[in-house]
Amino acid sequence: xxxxxxxxxxxxxxxxxxxxxxxxxxxxxxxxxxxxxxxxxxxxxxxxxxxxxxxxxxxxxxxxxxxxxxxxxxxxxxxxxxxxxxxxxxxxxxxxxxxxxxxxxxxxx
Amino acid sequence: xxxxxxxxxxxxxxxxxxxxxxxxxxxxxxxxxxxxxxxxxxxxxxxxxxxxxxxxxxxxxxxxxxxxxxxxxxxxxxxxxxxxxxxxxxxxxxxxxxxxxxxxxxxxxxxxxxxxxxx
Numbered sequence: 001x002x003x004x005x006x007x008x009x010x011x012x013x014x015x016x017x018x019x020x021x022x023x024x025x026x027x028x029x030x031x032x033x034x035x036x037x038x039x040x041x042x043x044x045x046x047x048x049x050x051x052x053x054x055x056x057x058x059x060x061x062x063x064x065x066x067x068x069x070x071x072x073x074x075x076x077x078x079x080x081x082x083x084x085x086x087x088x089x090x091x092x093x094x095x096x097x098x099x100x101x102x103x104x105x106x107x108x109x
Numbered sequence: 110x111x112x113x114x115x116x117x118x119x120x121x122x123x124x125x126x127x128x129x130x131x132x133x134x135x136x137x138x139x140x141x142x143x144x145x146x147x148x149x150x151x152x153x154x155x156x157x158x159x160x161x162x163x164x165x166x167x168x169x170x171x172x173x174x175x176x177x178x179x180x181x182x183x184x185x186x187x188x189x190x191x192x193x194x195x196x197x198x199x200x201x202x203x204x205x206x207x208x209x210x211x212x213x214x215x216x217x218x219x220x221x222x223x224x225x226x227x228x
Contacts, residue, residue, distance in 0.1 A: 042218040084153075086153065090211075090212040090213075096166070096212075097159075100146075
């Protein structure tokens with residue numbers, strides 16, 4: 001089955017750029033979606049189809065995807081960005097199954 | 110406004126059953142794939158099951174195959190998850206989520222309902 005690998009944690013100072021990676025075999029051939037989850041809340045979609053943003057999500061959130069790594073980039077990080085972030089793809093080779101990465105805790109120093 | 114509201118969670122003994130419901134509003138329910146996603150306490154997100162718009166296709170994570178059944182009633186704008194033979198490892202918050210397409214993102218999520226499997 002398809003596996004997505006994320007670093008458990010990333011730390012960044014306010015105003016800096018955070019990069020959260022999501023590794024998977026030839027993930028560049030798939031559409032990657034990213035979710036933000038704050039404690040006690042449901043996940044929120046922040047990037048879809050590798051680099052598009054839903055309405056209401058700041059331009060600070062972006063995401064390239066190529067080769068074996070997709071990246072969620074958060075520019076000018078704010079305290080309110082502190083959360084868990086998950087990448088997600090559909091494993092089209094395996095009966096429309098959905099795969100989530102293990103999640104990355106973003107800490108704003 | 111799109112809303113997804115789950116219900117039906119609670120405490121159940123190992124081997125027991127529970128039926129979760131998700132009431133959808135604010136969009137044409139019958140036009141979307143729908144999914145259940147769960148999150149065990151302190152753990153990450155885990156996809157559980159998908160169902161196509163007309164219910165003709167259903168997919169499950171291996172760990173729940175044969176025990177859980179996803180279904181929908183488009184006339185009632187409702188999604189369901191029948192959970193049988195529950196195990197301690199099924200303890201989690203269960204979210205229903207709307208998919209933007211067959212391979213799309215989950216653009217709307219419910220607030221979740223907690224299922225606790227314990228004796």
